Amino acid sequence: MAFLLPGQPVRKGLYWIAGLYGLIIRFRLWCYQQGWLTITRLPCRVVSVGNLTVGGTGKTPIVILLTEWLLSKGQRVAILSRGYKRTSIVPYLLVSNGSRMLAGPSEAGDEPFLMAQRCPRAVVAVGADRVALGRWVLEQYPIDCIVLDDGFQHRALHRDVDLVLLDATDAAGLDALLPSGRLREPLQGVERASAVVITRADVRQDVEAIHSRLRASACSYEDAIEVVFHPESFVAIGSEEPQTLEWGRGKRAWLVSGIGNSPSFRRSAESMGVVILGETAFEDHHGYRHSDIEKIRVDLQAIGGEIVLTTEKDGGKLRPLLIPNDPWWMLRLGTKVMRGEERLYRLIDGSFTDETEQVGVRG
Numbered sequence: 001m002a003f004l005l006p007g008q009p010v011r012k013g014l015y016w017i018a019g020l021y022g023l024i025i026r027f028r029l030w031c032y033q034q035g036w037l038t039i040t041r042l043p044c045r046v047v048s049v050g051n052l053t054v055g056g057t058g059k060t061p062i063v064i065l066l067t068e069w070l071l072s073k074g075q076r077v078a079i080l081s082r083g084y085k086r087t088s089i090v091p092y093l094l095v096s097n098g099s100r101m102l103a104g105p106s107e108a109g110d111e112p113f114l115m116a117q118r119c120p121r122a123v124v125a126v127g128a129d130r131v132a133l134g135r136w137v138l139e140q141y142p143i144d145c146i147v148l149d150d151g152f153q154h155r156a157l158h159r160d161v162d163l164v165l166l167d168a169t170d171a172a173g174l175d176a177l178l179p180s181g182r183l184r185e186p187l188q189g190v191e192r193a194s195a196v197v198i199t200r201a202d203v204r205q206d207v208e209a210i211h212s213r214l215r216a217s218a219c220s221y222e223d224a225i226e227v228v229f230h231p232e233s234f235v236a237i238g239s240e241e242p243q244t245l246e247w248g249r250g251k252r253a254w255l256v257s258g259i260g261n262s263p264s265f266r267r268s269a270e271s272m273g274v275v276i277l278g279e280t281a282f283e284d285h286h287g288y289r290h291s292d293i294e295k296i297r298v299d300l301q302a303i304g305g306e307i308v309l310t311t312e313k314d315g316g317k318l319r320p321l322l323i324p325n326d327p328w329w330m331l332r333l334g335t336k337v338m339r340g341e342e343r344l345y346r347l348i349d350g351s352f353t354d355e356t357e358q359v360g361v362r363g
Helices: 012-034 059-072 110-118 130-140 168-174 187-192 204-216 262-271 290-303 312-321 341-349
Strands: 045-051 077-081 093-097 123-126 145-149 161-167 195-199 225-236 252-257 275-281 307-311 328-339
Touching (some): 059 077, 110 123, 110 145, 195 204, 275 290, 312 328, 328 341
Parallel strands (some): 045 145, 161 195
């Protein structure tokens, strides 16, 4: 099913299809509330990071942030992800066992591979059935907490904490359901979240636009947690050599990305003083080919560029296609909680003993 990219207008002609889709989604959620569909509790704490819209709201950096924090507290953590567009066809795939990488970005999917790289002490596994995947991981490893990537609509697995992410730069994405708009489910779905996390909350006006839409839909929620993503360094794709942000200032660059929110990547590059000479923006999870690389090399040379700059998520897929002399770099981002940090970590911490011993499930 095709969907709108951030910034695209609502397709009013598709409202009737969106209405039918909304009825189906509401019925499914009602079945879970009535207990007609099973919710399974795993014998460990589960923290879900998800969203209401299709596309990139920043789930991967939030998963990395929370996983790093849990690991720093001495918790044994596993990340479970669907592994969207992975080439491996096995039902369960171990991307990392917490000490070494066991699968590449093509087999695992680009996002699980990146999460395994950034959180080398976490177990990372992919599979469509997250309940079965969680059981499979727990049979092999002693895990205190599972972090569920893109899990808000995966109701079959009980979660102790349910975070829903809303992108401050894409308030219009909350205006209509698929396929007319970008909502996966009605906006009122935020009410079952433990917390609303507004990402890319750099501009107050953008944040207020999100709150305005939530208020207009009469959604009940506590004060939102606000997060920004900020550039940390430049990293050479081939050698993984890091460079400071100052190094990139004034560099003449061709941008390349295959993510859900390419305008956000461009804004990050511009904020670092990179001189953008051109850009190639592929669809999210793009599978790069040698022909793509060759065309970008030609474009870079023709325009007199110094470097090709891409995202860290794309870098893992691009590495096998590059030659040693290719001046291809990744922009590494960090995550900072600007508002609600104490509340966020209080939610994530919870109790790693009492809650996992309770009997029964909640919807």
